[in-house]
Amino acid sequence: MADFDDVDQDLAFGPCCCCGREHPEVRVRTALMIPKKSPIPGHGWGCLECGLPSDGAIAVVCDECVSANAPLRWACQGYPVEGRYPIAQLRGVHEHDRSKHNELVHA
Numbered sequence: 001m002a003d004f005d006d007v008d009q010d011l012a013f014g015p016c017c018c019c020g021r022e023h024p025e026v027r028v029r030t031a032l033m034i035p036k037k038s039p040i041p042g043h044g045w046g047c048l049e050c051g052l053p054s055d056g057a058i059a060v061v062c063d064e065c066v067s068a069n070a071p072l073r074w075a076c077q078g079y080p081v082e083g084r085y086p087i088a089q090l091r092g093v094h095e096h097d098r099s100k101h102n103e104l105v106h107a
Helices: 004-008 063-070
Strands: 028-037 046-047 052-062 074-076 085-087
Touching: 028 063, 052 063, 052 074
Parallel strands: none
Antiparallel strands: 028 052, 046 052, 074 085
């Protein structure tokens, strides 16, 4: 079984979407699903349960910004390694169809 600290070394998400820092001491390893459309369709998050396409914007955040609850300044341009996009310029709504999520309908 892999230790998550060992796995982290293999992930390269690029700069933090809050502070913009990127170097070996900054651990960018938290991915967030944003309920807006990704700038590049098909390069974001989606849902198999409700048929939501992979068009949702994502952001990646360093451990320090997660701890500080820092505000997002950017989203990923597409996949995390494809660059950053100003969060204020994201458009469109990308949300689950709650009627197709049994865990939510019967809660």
